[in-house]
Amino acid sequence: MEWNVSVGIAELWRQQAIDGFSGKKAEIPPLDLATIGAQFPIKSKRAYLNNASIGPMSEPVIAAVDAFLHDVRDHGRNNYPTWCTYADQDIKGRIAKLIGATAAEIAFVKNTTEGLVIVANGLDWREGDNVILPSIEYPSNVYCWMRLKKKGVSIKWVKPVNGRVTIESLAEAVDSRTRLISVSAVQFSNGFRQNLAQLSELCVKRGVLLNLDAIQWIGSLHLDLTKYHVDFLSTGGHKWLLAPIGTGFFYCNRKSMNSLEPPNVGYHTVNKGEAHMDYDLTYREDAGRFEEALVNFPGIWGLDAAIKILLGLGTKNIENHILGLTGYAAEGLQKKGWQIVSPMEQGDRSGLLSFHAPKADLTALEMQLREAGVDLAIRDGRLRISPSYYNDRHDIDRAIRALPSQ
Ligand SMILES: Cc1ncc(COP(=O)(O)O)c(C=O)c1O
Numbered sequence: 135m136e137w138n139v140s141v142g143i144a145e146l147w148r149q150q151a152i153d154g155f156s157g158k159k160a161e162i163p164p165l166d167l168a169t170i171g172a173q174f175p176i177k178s179k180r181a182y183l184n185n186a187s188i189g190p191m192s193e194p195v196i197a198a199v200d201a202f203l204h205d206v207r208d209h210g211r212n213n214y215p216t217w218c219t220y221a222d223q224d225i226k227g228r229i230a231k232l233i234g235a236t237a238a239e240i241a242f243v244k245n246t247t248e249g250l251v252i253v254a255n256g257l258d259w260r261e262g263d264n265v266i267l268p269s270i271e272y273p274s275n276v277y278c279w280m281r282l283k284k285k286g287v288s289i290k291w292v293k294p295v296n297g298r299v300t301i302e303s304l305a306e307a308v309d310s311r312t313r314l315i316s317v318s319a320v321q322f323s324n325g326f327r328q329n330l331a332q333l334s335e336l337c338v339k340r341g342v343l344l345n346l347d348a349i350q351w352i353g354s355l356h357l358d359l360t361k362y363h364v365d366f367l368s369t370g371g372h373k374w375l376l377a378p379i380g381t382g383f384f385y386c387n388r389k390s391m392n393s394l395e396p397p398n399v400g401y402h403t404v405n406k407g408e409a410h411m412d413y414d415l416t417y418r419e420d421a422g423r424f425e426e427a428l429v430n431f432p433g434i435w436g437l438d439a440a441i442k443i444l445l446g447l448g449t450k451n452i453e454n455h456i457l458g459l460t461g462y463a464a465e466g467l468q469k470k471g472w473q474i475v476s477p478m479e480q481g482d483r484s485g486l487l488s489f490h491a492p493k494a495d496l497t498a499l500e501m502q503l504r505e506a507g508v509d510l511a512i513r514d515g516r517l518r519i520s521p522s523y524y525n526d527r528h529d530i531d532r533a534i535r536a537l538p539s540q
Pocket of ligand 1: 274369370
């Protein structure tokens with residue numbers, strides 16, 4: 135099916151998924167930020183500014199999941215071999231393109247936490263090792279390291295300075311027993327965006343592994359891992375990627391592949407295809423070794439559809455659009471007397487904007503806003519908005535109108 139305006143993206147994506155079952159490659163047409171909102175039914179009803187919590191489903195994502203489910207309805211397992219090669223080559227190829235990696239460095243996971251746990255449980259820890267963590271991390275990037283206490287591994291906490299996790303304070307924490315720095319590329323509570331190039335330089339220089347929780351980055355900000363070294367990175371699909379819940383991916387730099395022992399092993403860990411009883415626990419060469427068994431294909435077809443939209447729009451265009459919206463929102467909020475909590479220096483900003491007013495009853499306000507058709511979140515005692523590529527200035531204006539002056 136050729137792309138033209140009379141064929142909706144959802145129909146094109148559905149047809150491409152169906153064609154993929156017989157091995158046909160999908161071509162992604164350029165897409166337009168000005169019109170993409172039409173693919174999101176929620177957009178005509180609400181100013182949904184809570185994409186950093188759970189992103190809404192678009193019609194093309196639903197069409198791709200639906201195409202997969204119909205394939206199983208009509209053909210059972212018959213297309214299984216093609217599903218597997220399509221997922222491993224085409225879908226992982228598009229994920230790789232999105233972040234500047236290779237398909238062989240990608241494993242499917244069900245959420246960000248699973249990727250973080252693979253790293254925590256897969257490294258060969260020695261008693262006395264330590265891990266550096268900012269003290270404001272989402273718990274997914276905390277508990278898996280806390281549990282390593284049993285193995286004699288300690289956490290060195292780094293406190294933010296005015297909401298910023300600085301390279302200087304991370305560097306100061308590194309000592310001769312530091313194995314890994316694990317940070318959120320963008321902080322969930324205040325939207326602080328890490329300088330990944332500088333962080334990578336620090337880790338390479340000091341011989342420390344770098345692990346990123348990238349769920350608040352990918353899908354909202356441009357990422358190119360060809361530019362700097364990152365060892366491991368994890369993201370779930372259900373926020374900025376606008377993909378189904380229960381999907382995500384784990385990136386393992388090919389140079390770091392052998393420093394990580396797959397914590398869960400099964401028939402996908404090895405390269406045996408259908409030779410099920412030819413037992414031989416030689417790991418696959420690629421990051422597929424971290425998938426122990428069959429993965430969530432229906433959800434992954436939806437993840438692929440969501441990534442095709444990101445690639446069609448262009449991640450640099452998306453980043454500019456989103457930073458434009460959070461910048462516009464910050465101006466409007468300040469005019470109404472709200473204090474911006476997110477770090478606002480050049481390079482610090484992301485798709486998350488936190489704001490506050492000492493006297494405001496935030497819980498009551500969140501409910502009032504929801505009734506007025508505006509969705510946002512409360513995190514760390516502050517209001518937080520997180521506009522995506524399908525949002526526009528009208529959504530921000532609606533939110534600001536609904537907020538009381540302070
Ligand atoms: C920074 C960060 N990491 C991890 C998570 C949890 O993600 P998942 O459910 O994909 O493990 C969240 C969710 O809010 C988050 O903000």
